Amino acid sequence: MLGGLIEANVQANASKHKDFDALTARVGIWVTDIDEGVTLVFESGRLTVYNGLEPRRTITIRAEAETVMSLSNLKIGVMGMPVYYDGVGRGVALKLLQGKLKIDGMMTNVATLNRVTRIFSVQ
Amino acid sequence: MTVQAFSDEWAAQFKDEVNKSAAYKAAGKGWKWTVGLVVEAEPDKHFPESRGLVMDLFDGDARDIRVGSAGDAQKCDFVITAPYTRWKQVATKELDATKGMLQGKLKLKGDLPTIVRYTKASQELTECTTRVPTQWPDEQ
Numbered sequence: 019m020l021g022g023l024i025e026a027n028v029q030a031n032a033s034k035h036k037d038f039d040a041l042t043a044r045v046g047i048w049v050t051d052i053d054e055g056v057t058l059v060f061e062s063g064r065l066t067v068y069n070g071l072e073p074r075r076t077i078t079i080r081a082e083a084e085t086v087m088s089l090s091n092l093k094i095g096v097m098g099m100p101v102y103y104d105g106v107g108r109g110v111a112l113k114l115l116q117g118k119l120k121i122d123g124m125m126t127n128v129a130t131l132n133r134v135t136r137i138f139s140v141q
Numbered sequence: 142m143t144v145q146a147f148s149d150e151w152a153a154q155f156k157d158e159v160n161k162s163a164a165y166k167a168a169g170k171g172w173k174w175t176v177g178l179v180v181e182a183e184p185d186k187h188f189p190e191s192r193g194l195v196m197d198l199f200d201g202d203a204r205d206i207r208v209g210s211a212g213d214a215q216k217c218d219f220v221i222t223a224p225y226t227r228w229k230q231v232a233t234k235e236l237d238a239t240k241g242m243l244q245g246k247l248k249l250k251g252d253l254p255t256i257v258r259y260t261k262a263s264q265e266l267t268e269c270t271t272r273v274p275t276q277w278p279d280e281q
Contacts, residue, residue, distance in 0.1 A: 019243050019249070019253065022253050023253045023254060023257060026252060026253045026254050027254055049243060051240065052240050052243065052244055054243075054244060083237065083239050083240045083243055084239060086243070087239055087260045090257050091257065091258065091260070140254035140255075140258050141258070
C-alpha cells in the first residue's frame with residue numbers, strides 16, 4: 019500500500035516527481051502494532067519495495083499504523099518543509115517527543131527525511 | 142433490534158449510525174465519492190454468495206447505503222474487498238481497517254492519496270458498523 023501511495027503521489031504531482039527523481043535512499047518503515055514493515059529503496063527515479071527491513075537503511079521510521087498514516091497527512095509548507103504547527107503536525111511532533119514515533123538516522127539525514135516526507139504526503 | 146449481517150436491514154441501520162455520527166460528519170467533510178465494500182463468499186461460514194455494499198457518501202453524510210451484488214460494489218469510485226471473515230473482524234473491532242489495508246488483508250482499489258487523506262473518516266465508518274447489533278451467519 020505504501021508503494022502504491024508513493025506511485026500515485028509522484029504521478030499526480032510534478033514537484034513530488036522532481037523529489038522522487040532526485041532521491042537516493044533506503045527508507046525502512048516498521049509498523050509497530052502489526053509487527054510488519056517495508057524497505058523503500060529509492061534510486062533516482064526508481065522505487066523498489068521490499069517486505070521487511072533490509073540492511074543499510076538511510077532512515078528507519080518506527081510507529082503505529084495510525085502515526086504512519088498521520089505522516090502521510092503532514093502538510094508541506096514554505097521551502098518544502100513539513101508543517102508541524104497544525105493539528106496533524108503537532109500530533110506527529112508529540113509522538114516524536116513521546117518516543118511513539120522513532121526515526122533512526124533523522125539527525126544526519128534531515129534533507130532526505132524532508133524529501134521522503136514530501137513524496138509521502140498526500141496533502 | 143439485531144439484524145442479519147450485510148442484509149438490507151443492516152445497511153439501513155448502518156446508514157442511520159453514520160448519519161448520527163458527529164465525528165463522521167466532521168471527518169468526512171469534502172468526501173464526494175462512492176465506496177463499495179465487496180464481501181466475498183465463505184460458504185463454510187454460512188455466507189454462500191458474495192455481496193456488495195454500495196455507499197453513496199457525500200460531504201460528511203450518508204446519502205444512501207444499500208446492499209447489492211459484488212459487481213454493483215465494484216463499480217464504485219473506491220472498492221474495498223475482503224472475505225466475509227475479515228469484514229466480521231473489522232465490524233467487531235478485532236481488526237483495525239487501516240492496519241488491515243496496510244497488511245493487504247483488505248484490498249483497496251481507488252486513488253490511494255484520497256483515501257489516506259480521509260483515514261479518520263474511514264475509521265469512524267468502521268466505528269459505526271460496530272454500533273449495529275449484528276447477527277453473524279457463522280454464529281447461528
